[in-house]
Amino acid sequence: MGKVYLVGAGPGDPELLTLKAHRIISRADVILYDALVNREILNFAKEDAVKIYVGKRIGRHSLPQEEINRLLHRFALTYDTVVRLKGGDPFVFGRGGEEYLYLRERGIEVEVVPGITSAVGAPSSINVPLTHRGTSSSFAVVSGHPGMEVDWKGLSQADTLVILMGVKRRREIAKELISSGRDPDLPVVFIEKATTEDQREVFSTLGEVAHNPPEVNPPAVMVVGRVVELSDLKSVKVSREDLLS
Numbered sequence: 001m002g003k004v005y006l007v008g009a010g011p012g013d014p015e016l017l018t019l020k021a022h023r024i025i026s027r028a029d030v031i032l033y034d035a036l037v038n039r040e041i042l043n044f045a046k047e048d049a050v051k052i053y054v055g056k057r058i059g060r061h062s063l064p065q066e067e068i069n070r071l072l073h074r075f076a077l078t079y080d081t082v083v084r085l086k087g088g089d090p091f092v093f094g095r096g097g098e099e100y101l102y103l104r105e106r107g108i109e110v111e112v113v114p115g116i117t118s119a120v121g122a123p124s125s126i127n128v129p130l131t132h133r134g135t136s137s138s139f140a141v142v143s144g145h146p147g148m149e150v151d152w153k154g155l156s157q158a159d160t161l162v163i164l165m166g167v168k169r170r171r172e173i174a175k176e177l178i179s180s181g182r183d184p185d186l187p188v189v190f191i192e193k194a195t196t197e198d199q200r201e202v203f204s205t206l207g208e209v210a211h212n213p214p215e216v217n218p219p220a221v222m223v224v225g226r227v228v229e230l231s232d233l234k235s236v237k238v239s240r241e242d243l244l245s
């Protein structure tokens with residue numbers, strides 16, 4: 001019987017893969033990967049490794065979770081090394097916990113290989129520190145996915161908020177945050193396709209997102225808090241545009 005590795009692929013840049021993830025991918029017999037996994041990472045696999053796309057997109061599930069669980073189970077009975085490759089960290093909003101439990105309940109050996117979550121990697125990549133002495137002593141990572149109930153008021157203790165899967169509902173989220181007491185002037189940044197060649201940042205404020213939301217394309221990480229002001233990228237961008245105009 002084989003072993004299943006739940007491997008974090010990091011936020012995008014293949015160089016942000018851990019050495020351990022790289023080693024396990026390079027000897028995998030089967031790799032089941034998601035939409036958010038950078039395809040370049042698959043080049044590290046053996047030529048004859050079976051690579052299966054099981055990605056999901058909002059409203060268009062290419063494979064239901066139950067089906068992915070069953071596939072992992074079946075492959076574990078046939079192959080030695082099965083890799084379930086997931087964007088970021090496998091246990092941050094990736095349903096990795098469900099896959100882990102499903103396999104463990106069936107007696108399959110599972111090892112989790114942590115990855116750099118986009119929640120942390122995306123802000124770091126644009127020089128936004130999630131904690132900063134005197135400005136932010138805590139951060140919370142929250143799902144903005146419709147259907148996932150979030151107690152926005154309860155989050156008021158966290159200085160910095162990092163919202164995943166929140167692009168579609170950004171206006172509602174900003175409104176919720178303002179009505180639960182956050183300052184409409186609080187800076188916000190959306191980081192699209194972080195750590196890839198197509199990365200783009202959209203700077204705004206909570207009030208603007210609530211009333212006149214800027215255009216943002218998923219996948220993006222939304223960061224709300226004073227720490228966003230610390231990014232030097234914002235001023236660099238502005239002056240670059242000024243130079244061009």
Ligand code: SAH
Pocket residue numbers: 011012036086087088089090091092093094116117118119122163164165166191192193194195196218219220221222
């Ligand atoms: N396990 C993943 C998160 C899965 S939920 C992780 O740890 O990063 C999917 C959400 O992650 C997306 O909706 C988006 O908010 C965020 N995300 C993942 N990769 C991203 C990237 N490269 N750039 C921006 N956001 C990303």
